[in-house]
Amino acid sequence: MDMFFGLAVSAILLGCTYTLVAIGFSLFFGVMDVVVFCCGDIAIFGSFAIMGAYVASQSAGLFGILPFWVCVILLILIGAVFCAAWGLITHQFSIKPFRNSSELMPLLSTIAMGTVIKEVLGLLFKPAVNTISTAFGGESAVTVVSGRNPQGFPPLLLPGGTTNARYLIIIAITAAILLLLFLFLNKTKMGMSMQAISQNKELSLMTGINVSRVIIITFLIGGVMLAISGFLVGSYQKLMSFDDGAMYGAKGFSAAVVGGLRNTWGAVVGGMLLAFVEVFVSGYIPRGTAYSSIMAFVVVVIFIVFKPDGIIGDKSVEKV
Amino acid sequence: MSDAVANVLEVSELDTSYGRIPMLRGVSLNVPKGQVCCVLGANGAGKTTLVKAVLNMVKADKGTMRLEGKSMDSWPTHKRVESGIAISAAAVGTFHKMTVEDNLKMGAYYIDESLLRERLVEIYQSFPVLRERLKQRAGTLSGGERTMLAIARAVVNKPKLLILDEPSLGLAPIMVEEVFEIIRRLRATQMSILLVEQNAVKALSVASSGYVIQKGAIVFSGTADALGKSEFVENPVM
Numbered sequence: 001m002d003m004f005f006g007l008a009v010s011a012i013l014l015g016c017t018y019t020l021v022a023i024g025f026s027l028f029f030g031v032m033d034v035v036v037f038c039c040g041d042i043a044i045f046g047s048f049a050i051m052g053a054y055v056a057s058q059s060a061g062l063f064g065i066l067p068f069w070v071c072v073i074l075l076i077l078i079g080a081v082f083c084a085a086w087g088l089i090t091h092q093f094s095i096k097p098f099r100n101s102s103e104l105m106p107l108l109s110t111i112a113m114g115t116v117i118k119e120v121l122g123l124l125f126k127p128a129v130n131t132i133s134t135a136f137g138g139e140s141a142v143t144v145v146s147g148r149n150p151q152g153f154p155p156l157l158l159p160g161g162t163t164n165a166r167y168l169i170i171i172a173i174t175a176a177i178l179l180l181l182f183l184f185l186n187k188t189k190m191g192m193s194m195q196a197i198s199q200n201k202e203l204s205l206m207t208g209i210n211v212s213r214v215i216i217i218t219f220l221i222g223g224v225m226l227a228i229s230g231f232l233v234g235s236y237q238k239l240m241s242f243d244d245g246a247m248y249g250a251k252g253f254s255a256a257v258v259g260g261l262r263n264t265w266g267a268v269v270g271g272m273l274l275a276f277v278e279v280f281v282s283g284y285i286p287r288g289t290a291y292s293s294i295m296a297f298v299v300v301v302i303f304i305v306f307k308p309d310g311i312i313g314d315k316s317v318e319k320v
Numbered sequence: 321m322s323d324a325v326a327n328v329l330e331v332s333e334l335d336t337s338y339g340r341i342p343m344l345r346g347v348s349l350n351v352p353k354g355q356v357c358c359v360l361g362a363n364g365a366g367k368t369t370l371v372k373a374v375l376n377m378v379k380a381d382k383g384t385m386r387l388e389g390k391s392m393d394s395w396p397t398h399k400r401v402e403s404g405i406a407i408s409a410a411a412v413g414t415f416h417k418m419t420v421e422d423n424l425k426m427g428a429y430y431i432d433e434s435l436l437r438e439r440l441v442e443i444y445q446s447f448p449v450l451r452e453r454l455k456q457r458a459g460t461l462s463g464g465e466r467t468m469l470a471i472a473r474a475v476v477n478k479p480k481l482l483i484l485d486e487p488s489l490g491l492a493p494i495m496v497e498e499v500f501e502i503i504r505r506l507r508a509t510q511m512s513i514l515l516v517e518q519n520a521v522k523a524l525s526v527a528s529s530g531y532v533i534q535k536g537a538i539v540f541s542g543t544a545d546a547l548g549k550s551e552f553v554e555n556p557v558m
Contacts, residue, residue, distance in 0.1 A: 199415045205398075206409065208398045209427045210396075264323060
């Protein structure tokens with residue numbers, strides 16, 4: 001039974017990190033009808049930005065001047081600014097120019113944007129390169145990239161506390177963000193406008209919603225959320241690699257699909273389901289760790305085949 | 321009174337195109353203040369394109385548009401709505417996952433909370449069907465109720481110009497009757513209405529002037545009486 005609870009906690013933690021990325025997907029999909037494939041990369045960029053800012057502020061001696069928690073909040077804000085900027089850049093350069101073209105175009109261009117983000121990180125945090133000598137000796141003709149040069153994420157989350165306390169805080173932060181998001185979407189005019197655009201774009205224009213402004217704000221908010229998810233991923237994983245974004249993106253997208261794209265709560269349920277499958281497969285099946293991600297994607301395939309609308313999908317097809 | 325003030329909406333020499341295919345050609349139209357003006361036309365004649373061009377949802381290639389005498393050519397869609405044009409288009413539907421009440425609130429995007437509450441009370445009086453369904457999702461309404469909601473959503477703003485795009489679309493005869501009863505009531509409040517319809521007989525029963533649009537061009541304009549006696553209405557194949 002102890003093992004069960006341990007696994008459940010790990011699953012919830014993993015689910016928290018997936019959920020936030022998945023919400024990023026469903027927010028963007030809601031207002032743009034486009035799957036923004038670089039969500040995972042933006043989140044990882046956020047955690048690297050926090051990492052970089054940490055190193056910079058340490059050498060500047062900032063931690064000696066300000067209280068620790070103020071520094072942490074400042075670092076997260078820096079990450080949020082970077083991610084919001086990437087969100088905006090993604091919208092301006094890889095989505096907006098393709099408004100009137102086939103919907104496959106933004107699909108490709110956001111994947112390309114993800115590659116750009118990943119390679120920028122790769123340049124800044126260079127993978128280790130080994131050279132091997134040729135059979136004839138002398139100058140090496142081939143370079144081999146060995147290892148992904150993972151970076152240690154700074155211990156910003158409760159460095160003095162126990163692991164369990166740290167986990168509790170990750171869950172609490174996620175819950176707080178979900179609550180804020182819920183209030184924002186349902187109680188503010190901007191949030192209601194986002195929902196309106198997601199449900200009926202033409203009618204949103206007709207009711208006088210400034211659609212292009214709402215879209216830009218959605219990308220800013222989505223970026224901030226991805227930054228926080230990057231912070232949580234870093235605090236949870238401790239080691240980050242520049243190309244982690246692809247996997248997080250794939251998992252986040254899968255969670256969004258399983259839950260039902262467009263639906264924020266679907267993203268939560270989908271993220272948790274995926275994480276539970278992964279963690280329990282690696283916990284209970286011998287040598288399951290190797291198959292955990294595979295099983296998670298099998299779940300996605302099952303959903304696509306049998307329930308393409310997702311768990312909390314949009315079942316009410318409007319009669320005309 | 322000058323001409324500019326007598327008309328709520330003035331469209332002159334409007335051209336639009338879809339890609340390289342011309343849609344509207346030289347459309348000119350006036351909606352007089354406090355009256356119902358109808359635009360009749362068959363499917364694909366360009367009625368909805370005209371409506372969307374008035375809201376700048378379809379870009380005009382040429383031509384000018386004025387709202388109460390003010391040129392609105394450079395205004396984006398949301399500015400036109402904010403300035404007092406409201407549209408109810410049956411074919412566009414509702415925010416189906418929101419409640420009826422939230423749908424109405426979205427219609428009142430530009431008015432503040434206290435004014436909105438007053439307006440909603442008025443709306444519930446004129447649309448009793450909606451009051452019973454306030455907390456219900458709009459997607460679960462019947463076709464007739466949805467049309468009522470679309471009209472109510474547009475009039476919450478008390479617009480200077482109300483555009484009704486085919487309000488009778490897909491409705492049972494008894495519901496069509498009810499919708500036109502509402503149009504009559506709105507007309508009694510001196511609201512300026514541009515009514516775009518296929519149902520010529522019904523439209524002419526409420527309108528005081530009208531236009532006929534065919535293949536993207538206006539082929540008739542005049543009073544409702546003259547229009548009723550013209551070949552376009554007597555010969556139903558337009």
